[in-house]
Amino acid sequence: MTMTPLFLKPVFQDRIWGGTQLRDEFGYDIPSDKTGECWAISAHPNGESEVVNGPYQGKTLRELWNEQRDVFGGLDIPHFPLLTKILDANTDLSVQVHPDDTYALEHEGELGKTECWYIIDAKEGAEMIYGHHASSEEELKDMIKDGRWDDLLRRVPVQKGDFFYVPSGTIHALCEGTLVLETQQSSDTTYRVYDYDRKDDQGHARELHLRQAVEVTTVPHQDAETTPTTSEHQGTKVTTLVKDPQFFTVYRWEVTSETTFAMEAPFLLVSVLEGKGSITTNEGTWSFNKADHFVLPTGIKEYKINGMAECIVSHI
Structure with a gap:
């Protein structure tokens, strides 16, 4: 794995x-x-x-x-x-x-x-x-x-x-x-x-x-109400932008120092919009920069994010 x-x-x-x-x-x-x-x-x-x-x-x-x-x-x-x-x-x-x-x-x-x-x-x-x-x-x-x-x-x-x-x-x-x-x-x-x-x-x-x-088309139009919620997780500000159990959950990460996460989904999609940093698993450390996109697969049970970066993260 x-x-x-x-x-x-x-x-x-x-x-x-x-x-x-x-x-x-x-x-x-x-x-x-x-x-x-x-x-x-x-x-x-x-x-x-x-x-x-x-x-x-x-x-x-x-x-x-x-x-x-x-x-x-x-x-x-x-x-x-x-x-x-x-x-x-x-x-x-x-x-x-x-x-x-x-x-x-x-x-x-x-x-x-x-x-x-x-x-x-x-x-x-x-x-x-x-x-x-x-x-x-x-x-x-x-x-x-x-x-x-x-x-x-x-x-x-x-x-x-x-x-x-x-x-x-x-x-x-x-x-x-x-x-x-x-x-x-x-x-x-x-x-x-x-x-x-x-x-x-x-x-x-x-x-x-x-x-x-x-x-x-949905008639009449219905606004899709979302209420973003923000929490601090070690060195990262995590904003949950939407959480729809049928389709996807989307977060905004504002990374400012080392943060350890447990994998709580089958896999994660990560897009780096600003800054740079690194991600560490039991298998090694990889650097990332603005404009990078990566998937964290099932085998990663825990990982560390470090750096100064803004990322959009999603999962099913």
């Missing part, structure tokens, strides 16, 4: 709304000046992270999940359940909605998509679309058909350090000038509602999915 943290090589995705913040802020070698997504911890076939250290070096996270399930606690579920991304919204994302598991498995053959966002940075006056003002499905259809977007879409201000929980069925969109860490179910199913009549590089309007979007 490995007691080695699994450091991962991210996969980058060009997007019509992407920019250069993944390079400018995190130093990644991005493929273009329209790089919108860093799939940092991913076993999804549309973007598989690769292990870059230890006995499983060179394997993708999906291969490791399929071939060495004991590394992740031997869970009896078909697919690696979570996906961590960093998103650079250089311009507005399309207005969209994701299905729940039942709808997605029936119509798309994969999991639905409940997600959450930690705002790494945001320009002054930044906002996001979160929810809608339709009171019934008929009103939702009419407002979409008539293009009454200003009346339909609910806009909320965002700033650095904010956190939003986005259950399936929530109409949403990140808007210009936000840099976000997203924790989500491992799914790539998105139904576009509105895309500002934009054209792609070939001059084509991007596909909308209005029938599916109406079918899966």
Whole structure:
């Protein structure tokens, strides 16, 4: 049983709304000046992270999940359940909605998509679309058909350090000038509602999915209430951002000195947003830096984190 943290090589995705913040802020070698997504911890076939250290070096996270399930606690579920991304919204994302598991498995053959966002940075006056003002499905259809977007879409201000929980069925969109860490179910199913009549590089309007979007949208909109709680654990301030027993728990760690943790989940996903430090297990010590992403596998029963760093940590 490995007691080695699994450091991962991210996969980058060009997007019509992407920019250069993944390079400018995190130093990644991005493929273009329209790089919108860093799939940092991913076993999804549309973007598989690769292990870059230890006995499983060179394997993708999906291969490791399929071939060495004991590394992740031997869970009896078909697919690696979570996906961590960093998103650079250089311009507005399309207005969209994701299905729940039942709808997605029936119509798309994969999991639905409940997600959450930690705002790494945001320009002054930044906002996001979160929810809608339709009171019934008929009103939702009419407002979409008539293009009454200003009346339909609910806009909320965002700033650095904010956190939003986005259950399936929530109409949403990140808007210009936000840099976000997203924790989500491992799914790539998105139904576009509105895309500002934009054209792609070939001059084509991007596909909308209005029938599916109406079918899966929660009407009327319901805010997902989360109440973050903070505790001090030795030298680390731990903020529990969301704890949903069905999908995931997400924490923010602010590390200031050596802290010992017991592993209380089958495995942990860790993304380093600021600073640097080290992690020690019975098998050795590994350094980490801003922009690193790693998985702590089942074999690690206890570990020590040391340094000055901000991390987002999640588990099922």
